[in-house]
Amino acid sequence: MVSSRLAYTLRQYARNAQSARPVYPVRSLSTTSRLWTANATASTAAPSEATLTAVADKEALQVQWQDNKRSLYGYLWLRDNCQCDQCIHPSNRQKLHSSADIPLDIAPKSVITKDDVAEVVWNKPLRHGQDKDHVSQYPLSWLQRYANRESSETYRFETLRPQTWDQSQYELDWVDYGDYMHSDEGLHTVVQRLYNKGLVFIDGVPTRDESVTQVAERIGPVYETFYGRDFDVKNVAKSRNIAYTSLYLGFHMDLMYTDSPPGIQLLHSLQNTVTGGASIFVDSYRAVEMLKSQYPEDYQTLTSTAVTFHYVNDGHHMYYRRPTIVAGENDAAWDMHVNYAPQFQGPMDHLSPQEGKRFYRAFQRFADLIEDEKLRFQLTLQPGQLVMFANRRVLHGRTSFDPLSGDRHLKGTYIHLDSLKDKLRTLCEKYGYSSRV
Numbered sequence: 102m103v104s105s106r107l108a109y110t111l112r113q114y115a116r117n118a119q120s121a122r123p124v125y126p127v128r129s130l131s132t133t134s135r136l137w138t139a140n141a142t143a144s145t146a147a148p149s150e151a152t153l154t155a156v157a158d159k160e161a162l163q164v165q166w167q168d169n170k171r172s173l174y175g176y177l178w179l180r181d182n183c184q185c186d187q188c189i190h191p192s193n194r195q196k197l198h199s200s201a202d203i204p205l206d207i208a209p210k211s212v213i214t215k216d217d218v219a220e221v222v223w224n225k226p227l228r229h230g231q232d233k234d235h236v237s238q239y240p241l242s243w244l245q246r247y248a249n250r251e252s253s254e255t256y257r258f259e260t261l262r263p264q265t266w267d268q269s270q271y272e273l274d275w276v277d278y279g280d281y282m283h284s285d286e287g288l289h290t291v292v293q294r295l296y297n298k299g300l301v302f303i304d305g306v307p308t309r310d311e312s313v314t315q316v317a318e319r320i321g322p323v324y325e326t327f328y329g330r331d332f333d334v335k336n337v338a339k340s341r342n343i344a345y346t347s348l349y350l351g352f353h354m355d356l357m358y359t360d361s362p363p364g365i366q367l368l369h370s371l372q373n374t375v376t377g378g379a380s381i382f383v384d385s386y387r388a389v390e391m392l393k394s395q396y397p398e399d400y401q402t403l404t405s406t407a408v409t410f411h412y413v414n415d416g417h418h419m420y421y422r423r424p425t426i427v428a429g430e431n432d433a434a435w436d437m438h439v440n441y442a443p444q445f446q447g448p449m450d451h452l453s454p455q456e457g458k459r460f461y462r463a464f465q466r467f468a469d470l471i472e473d474e475k476l477r478f479q480l481t482l483q484p485g486q487l488v489m490f491a492n493r494r495v496l497h498g499r500t501s502f503d504p505l506s507g508d509r510h511l512k513g514t515y516i517h518l519d520s521l522k523d524k525l526r527t528l529c530e531k532y533g534y535s536s537r538v
């Protein structure tokens with residue numbers, strides 16, 4: 102959409118901003134002597150045109166695009182988002198004024214277009230400012246980017262939808278460590294797959310202690326938690342955490358008892374000679390879809406009942422309350438969160454017996470869906486193999502193993518979801534986005 106900059110012809114209009122007429126239809130403009138029509142920008146290819154009109158009662162500029170859609174840009178918004186070097190610092194790209202500085206009665210003195218740029222001269226300076234006759238220039242491609250919410254969300258890759266999966270749909274497709282570490286293509290693949298499926302496997306990772314954080318840092322800084330910069334998952338006698346034993350470790354997400362649970366988790370196998378101990382994964386978004394369609398009432402209950410998560414052990418007291426399902430504003434891949442970690446639930450002391458019963462029924466139905474073997478993807482990580490997964494989407498767990506049969510050692514770390522989204526946007530802007538990765 103943004104790339105269609107050359108696809109339209111433009112007819113240009115200027116107007117006196119003080120005029121009281123509510124709307125200037127395109128035809129009447131040229132007959133109104135106070136306004137003038139500039140030359141159309143040359144473009145023989147495009148059959149239609151973009152037209153700028155001032156809409157007085159809405160205190161806005163209207164752009165009519167070639168597909169006949171119209172977008173309104175309020176004068177306050179336009180002045181606030183001036184792209185000039187006085188308004189946005191040319192090197193650090195930060196805004197140099199605040200939205201609080203825009204006079205509420207700001208309006209254009211004139212509007213003209215030059216090539217594919219709309220130029221506005223404003224009738225007054227910013228509050229507390231002296232910048233008389235400030236000139237703002239808005240490339241049409243920029244206006245088009247902010248033409249509506251969908252358009253700006255497309256620019257930010259916020260319209261992508263997750264591709265939920267079950268066992269039969271998840272295709273194991275190893276990414277080579279060298280490709281990932283040393284080529285944009287490898288990194289682009291991993292980032293898109295994490296976005297689409299929430300689960301990626303990398304092969305050929307050197308079995309060194311520092312490898313897992315090096316793999317993480319290819320996407321963004323390590324998220325250090327009270328477990329440290331990285332953590333070891335080994336069989337340890339008298340373990341402080343259930344993950345460090347040889348028992349079955351049921352599906353869960355990490356650090357639900359913190360203010361910001363990590364978005365991405367990495368686990369790297371350094372050693373594995375035990376019998377058992379497979380890693381298991383479930384796409385919780387699929388379980389949510391199933392719950393929502395089969396038991397809508399239970400879905401509602403799980404979106405509205407806060408669950409207690411805590412970690413009270415070893416000199417720590419961590420605590421957070423959040424609903425099992427946080428439905429986002431729209432259905433974008435990262436707009437929804439599932440919060441599920443039965444091992445770290447604390448007492449739900451804030452529910453009445455009736456509310457409690459409703460919650461337990463809903464939670465049990467959701468848990469049954471999660472435990473459905475048809476959803477489960479299972480794999481035993483061999484030394485040098487690494488998994489990355491979206492911690493707030495893909496549930497992970499481990500089958501039990503015989504601790505006497507050998508050694509098992511995984512090393513893990515976390516990164517923030519923001520780092521992944523950052524990489525996704527920059528790489529996809531450069532190379533495009535594919536839902537098939």
Ligand SMILES: [Zn+2]
Nearest residue numbers: 183185187188
């Ligand atoms: Zn400016």
